[in-house]
Amino acid sequence: MAQQLPLNVRLRANATFENFYNPSNEQLLAALHDPCETFIFIWGSVGSGKTHLLQAVCHAIAESRTSAYVPLGMAGLAPSMLEGLEQLDVVCVDDVQMVAKEPSWETAFFHFYNRIRDAGHRLIVTADVSPVRLTIGLPDLLTRLSWGSVYQLQSLDDSGKRHALQQRAREQGIELSDEVVSYLLRRYSRNPGSLFELLDRLDEASLVAQKRLTVPFVSRFLDQLV
């Protein structure tokens, strides 16, 4: 059965361009801000920030434009989800590799592509591999995916990850010392997505325990996770 909306009073961190930290992708960012770029294909590894960028686009244009974010990796979606979306000004499709080898999805996405192109509206898609490495069976769709501007989203290096994590913490009003960041990068994960998620949980834990985020506190928290 459907879950009702969670009542959550905690302020969530929005994914915006302002809080996207990745200095080596300026040109892609310029393309995303350019409404003439009607079709953009972004690919990059897990944790490079694809989802963040798509949601940032939706957020940035919300004042004057309609949009939707479509996460194809999400369970429970059906191809009919794509019907009528071409009427929106911008559609951001995450994880397009998920349609590969699912004939009903491939065909539905192909037709959706044609419709949104005819409508002159913008389509931005992401995948975990470049268009030539997608294993999509429908050649009509596959070639269309390499028709637009293709950008690889470069992952952050460790100092970039450090910066991104601290920036995110500052925004949420969390004090995150250099020592704690080093500790996390050494012991926990080097994937920004999981680090951000952990940050939310650490924040909650520190509120509950009324303790600051120190290395011993984080260390105890991580021990409990295992």
Next chain:
Amino acid sequence: MSATPWQQCLSRLESELTPQQFNTWIRPLQAQEGDSDALRLLAPNRFVLDWINDRFLDRIRELMGQIQGRPLEVHLSIGSQQGTNPAIGAPKSETNTIEVTAPRNTSLNPNYTFESFVEGKSNQLARAASRQVGDNPGGSYNPLFIYGGVGLGKTHLMHACGNLIVQRNPAANVVYLHSERFVADMVKALQHNTIDEFKRYYRSVDALLIDDIQFFAGKERSQEEFFHTFNSLLDGKHQIILTCDRYPKEVDGLEERLKSRFGWGLTVAIEPPELETRVAILMNKAQLSGIDLPHEVAFFIAKRLRSNVRELEGALRRVIANAQFTGRAISMDFAKEALRDLLALQDKLVTIENIQKTVAEYYKIRVADMHSKRRNRSIARPRQIAMALCKELTNHSLPEIGDAFGGRDHTTVLHACRKVAELREEDGRIGEDYANLVRTLST
């Protein structure tokens, strides 16, 4: 400007929901706020509508009630506000939000002309035939059937032909549509009991251009209807142009009587373009965009992208974007960057295993030594280099990397990374080895 109640509701929802929930389900809703006590929300399709109904509608009602200070009717239906917000700066002038039965000369893309079509050995015949049909629609080449692989210019030729017909006779009603659209329109007409109007409309056009008819396969009712439309248009000497990804006889799931009729006129093939044509296509596209494309850059791109024109156009678009972004003239470096992102030339899948194997081969040691406890330098050094490479080239955590090297501690990995960084500074040969390995692993 103060926020409308719906906008206030949106910002409340945005702070309550995850970004994914909000952007996926709430964003695509369009609101019609009247003066009345009702809010009308439009969802783009049934799927979104059901999802909202099940999960979010109660909360939306509640929030709207709070904001308005009194209970409020919220109606949810499928639809879209027509004519709002045509994309600013969209490259094409036409926005096709036209209803089913409206006349559709607008469905022709004015950019697809014979002038912008680059001729080569691979498409000569198809181009000549299309040109003839454009000059003399409803003549002996009826229907014109163009077939060939994806991204070779079938749709372009079809539009060029349609544009020429309209240019010669501005009153001509030329209709282009994708086969899927024909099917969808027919289903809609059946649902709304307007099938007679549907028939009348399609049988009244001067030229009917249907793209990708292979998607008719298996759709018997559509084929039946199309069969009659086809006969009626042919009887009236109205032009029909069809494209398909293969020779008509080879389309499975298509009725025999249709297949044989497709062969009544002229059937022409488009082949993949040869190198010279690919170069010419790039030069032509660049010229149309007012861009100065050096010949060597066009040649470089054309040599690497062989299979279809879409890839060529995509790569060129990237090259142009690079030039505009940096404000510099187009260079080979731009071309390399565009191709790198498209073809993922540096995207050999870098895994820990792959790194261990490559480093072991490079230093002529066994892969097993990467996991072993042996500590003599000829083995420990390559192992440390492999660990440092894992940290630099993958997103694995240090404990994971340690695990993959025979269950070592993350501090060992950290030590290896520091040691290797030092050695690269001090020992030129190790610096060189390291650079070689990075190159091997990432190209």
